[in-house]
Every structure is written in structure tokens, then in C-alpha cells.
Amino acid sequence: MTHNKKVKIALLASGSGTNAEKIIHYFKDSEISEVACVISNRQKAGVLERAQKAGVNHQVFSMQEFEATTPVLNYLQKQGVDIIVLAGFLLKLSPEIITAYPDKIINIHPALLPKYGGKGMYGHFVHEAVIKNRDQESGITIHLVNDEYDKGDIIFQTACPINPEMTPEQLAAKVQVLEHQHFPKVIEQFISDSIKGA
Numbered sequence: 001m002t003h004n005k006k007v008k009i010a011l012l013a014s015g016s017g018t019n020a021e022k023i024i025h026y027f028k029d030s031e032i033s034e035v036a037c038v039i040s041n042r043q044k045a046g047v048l049e050r051a052q053k054a055g056v057n058h059q060v061f062s063m064q065e066f067e068a069t070t071p072v073l074n075y076l077q078k079q080g081v082d083i084i085v086l087a088g089f090l091l092k093l094s095p096e097i098i099t100a101y102p103d104k105i106i107n108i109h110p111a112l113l114p115k116y117g118g119k120g121m122y123g124h125f126v127h128e129a130v131i132k133n134r135d136q137e138s139g140i141t142i143h144l145v146n147d148e149y150d151k152g153d154i155i156f157q158t159a160c161p162i163n164p165e166m167t168p169e170q171l172a173a174k175v176q177v178l179e180h181q182h183f184p185k186v187i188e189q190f191i192s193d194s195i196k197g198a
Contacts, residue, residue, distance in 0.1 A: 017047025
């Protein structure tokens with residue numbers, strides 16, 4: 001069965017956008033999917049520059065617009081978005097967006113959920129907590145988004161060992177390597193499975 005319509009991805013990011021950039025490049029020549037747009041909640045987010053360089057549509061919405069939902073949903077629909085990927089996005093999505101894209105919103109978390117998940121647990125806060133608790137491993141979790149922080153079904157997890165002398169910054173770098181290595185492939189697998197299941 002040939003699936004002629006490419007699955008369109010919207011990338012939501014609040015920061016520098018290294019994951020977003022990896023995903024854009026990964027899907028550049030894909031036959032099944034493409035990145036349709038990049039959305040941020042911060043005017044000065046580095047991800048916007050990366051999107052511009054890659055020739056990808058990009059848009060900033062304020063916190064108020066995200067809360068109001070309609071401007072964001074209208075934009076997603078206009079871009080023909082099928083799947084939303086959160087690549088370091090720090091706002092909680094409104095129930096309306098989650099309802100509009102059921103089981104079609106994917107997030108990456110820089111720890112092994114259910115540990116170190118929930119409100120306020122993002123970026124360096126996660127790595128600091130992991131180091132402080134003297135855990136022997138950390139890693140990444142890629143999961144579906146539902147209306148509770150970090151509680152959606154887990155699609156993929158992989159771990160990396162932590163040595164006792166490691167700083168949160170060193171752990172962050174190690175975890176980021178895992179993110180770049182696995183995130184695009186897991187998204188591709190998810191899309192390919194959803195096409196087969198369609």
C-alpha cells in the first residue's frame with residue numbers, strides 16, 4: 001500500500017532547538033513525513049533561527065494565545081499538521097489542543113519516567129535532582145502527551161550510566177546525545193506504525 005500524503009509534523013520548542021534541528025534534517029528527504037512548521041512561545045528562542053535557516057515555516061504565539069488555544073489550533077490546521085512533537089517545549093498544552101490531536105502529541109523527557117517527572121521537572125532541574133539523589137543511571141523517555149504532566153503512554157526509553165563524579169552539566173550533555181540519536185528515529189517509527197494501522 002502506498003501512502004502518498006506525507007504526515008506533517010509541527011515542532012514546538014521553547015529553547016535553542018538542537019532537537020528540533022536534528023528532526024528537521026532527519027525528515028528532509030523522508031518519503032513518509034516532513035516538518036511542516038516550528039512553533040515557539042518565546043520571541044527570542046534559538047529554534048526560530050534554526051527553522052529559518054532550514055526553510056521551515058515558523059511562528060511565535062504568546063502564552064495568552066496558547067491559553068486561548070484558537071490561534072494556535074487555526075495555525076496547526078492551516079499548516080495541515082497531523083502530529084505534534086514537543087522538543088523542549090515548556091508550556092502545558094491546553095485540553096483543546098490535546099483533544100484535537102488525540103495520541104498524536106509526542107514529548108521527550110530528559111529522565112527515566114515515572115521518576116523525575118511532573119511540574120517544574122525540566123532541563124537542568126531534572127539533571128540536578130538525579131545527581132543529588134546519587135542515581136546510577138538516567139536517560140530519556142519519549143511518551144505521548146495527555147492532560148497530566150509526563151503521564152502519557154511511554155513509547156521509548158533508553159538509559160545511560162552515571163559515574164559518581166559526574167556534574168549535572170555532564171549528565172545533561174550525555175542525555176542530549178541520546179536525545180539526538182533516538183528522538184528522530186522514534187518519531188519515524190511512530191509515524192510508520194500509525195500509517196500501517198490507518
